[in-house]
Amino acid sequence: MNEIRLIVDSSSNETEQTNRNLKVVPLKINLAGKDFVDDNKIDLPSFLEELSQTTEAGKTACPSLQDWLDALEGAEKAIIVTMTSGLSGTYASAMQARDIYCEQNPTSKVIVVDSRSAGPELSIILERIEELLQEELRFVDLEERIAQIRTKTHLLFILQSLHNLAVSGRVSPAIVKLASLLHINVIGQASKEGTLEQLAKARGSKKAVKELVKQMKLEGYHGGRVIIDHCENKVDSERIRDLLIEEFPFAQILIRKTRGLCSFYAEQGGIMVGFES
Ligand code: X90
Numbered sequence: 427m428n429e430i431r432l433i434v435d436s437s438s439n440e441t442e443q444t445n446r447n448l449k450v451v452p453l454k455i456n457l458a459g460k461d462f463v464d465d466n467k468i469d470l471p472s473f474l475e476e477l478s479q480t481t482e483a484g485k486t487a488c489p490s491l492q493d494w495l496d497a498l499e500g501a502e503k504a505i506i507v508t509m510t511s512g513l514s515g516t517y518a519s520a521m522q523a524r525d526i527y528c529e530q531n532p533t534s535k536v537i538v539v540d541s542r543s544a545g546p547e548l549s550i551i552l553e554r555i556e557e558l559l560q561e562e563l564r565f566v567d568l569e570e571r572i573a574q575i576r577t578k579t580h581l582l583f584i585l586q587s588l589h590n591l592a593v594s595g596r597v598s599p600a601i602v603k604l605a606s607l608l609h610i611n612v613i614g615q616a617s618k619e620g621t622l623e624q625l626a627k628a629r630g631s632k633k634a635v636k637e638l639v640k641q642m643k644l645e646g647y648h649g650g651r652v653i654i655d656h657c658e659n660k661v662d663s664e665r666i667r668d669l670l671i672e673e674f675p676f677a678q679i680l681i682r683k684t685r686g687l688c689s690f691y692a693e694q695g696g697i698m699v700g701f702e703s
Pocket residue numbers: 453486487488510513514515516542543544581583596615616617620621622687688691692698
């Protein structure tokens with residue numbers, strides 16, 4: 427079934443890859459009056475510079491209907507994986523696009539998956555979908571199989587600042603209050619509903635890293651796939667990797683940088699860890 431187009435939004439920290447038949451639909455970020463499109467062309471170093479310099483509240487926008495329609499154009503079958511509907515209109519706009527596209531192209535079939543997550547968990551879901559597509563499955567059976575995959579994928583994160591999440595009203599005031607304390611790292615997870623849920627707090631990043639690994643094991647991690655995405659925090663990402671390798675020598679761990687959207691919300695030092703239980 428390799429004629430199926432895969433589409434994710436840029437919250438996944440993925441970039442377009444034609445060899446994977448993968449398209450990435452960008453979100454948009456407005457920082458200090460400048461518009462950034464979170465696509466392959468975004469200049470990440472200058473975006474991060476702008477992010478650290480500005481004192482004004484920035485804002486983001488989900489992909490438009492047309493952005494999704496452009497990504498679907500010409501596809502007979504497609505699977506779209508979006509970031510959580512609990513924090514963004516991205517899933518809703520993808521659903522609208524699917525309805526319009528399938529009305530205009532009655533033989534086309536499109537599945538839209540609400541990841542209830544963001545960042546590297548989307549990439550893990552995507553990898554598992556690619557494996558599924560190697561099997562001789564009927565397209566109608568895919569939705570159920572993807573739902574099964576979803577029960578085993580998770581996202582944990584460490585945030586050093588919750589400023590942009592707070593300003594945009596995407597995190598509860600109680601968590602914001604806690605994170606405003608100096609050197610406090612918030613360790614949390616994508617909840618079942620696809621919102622931010624705090625699990626623990628830690629003073630200093632070494633403790634935060636240990637806590638995150640502990641929480642991963644509590645979530646049932648036992649040596650499977652891990653993708654660590656970070657916003658300018660390679661050191662702690664490698665610490666997480668090393669702690670995991672100590673216990674699970676065969677773990678397949680990939681470290682990547684967050685792209686625009688996740689850099690904006692996870693902020694400097696932020697780490698997102700997608701994994702399988
Ligand atoms: O404008 C928009 O529609 C985009 C809104 C995005 C909101 C949140 C993105 C969060 C990314 C923060 C840590 C992980 C939290 C994941 C919880 C599901 C990074």
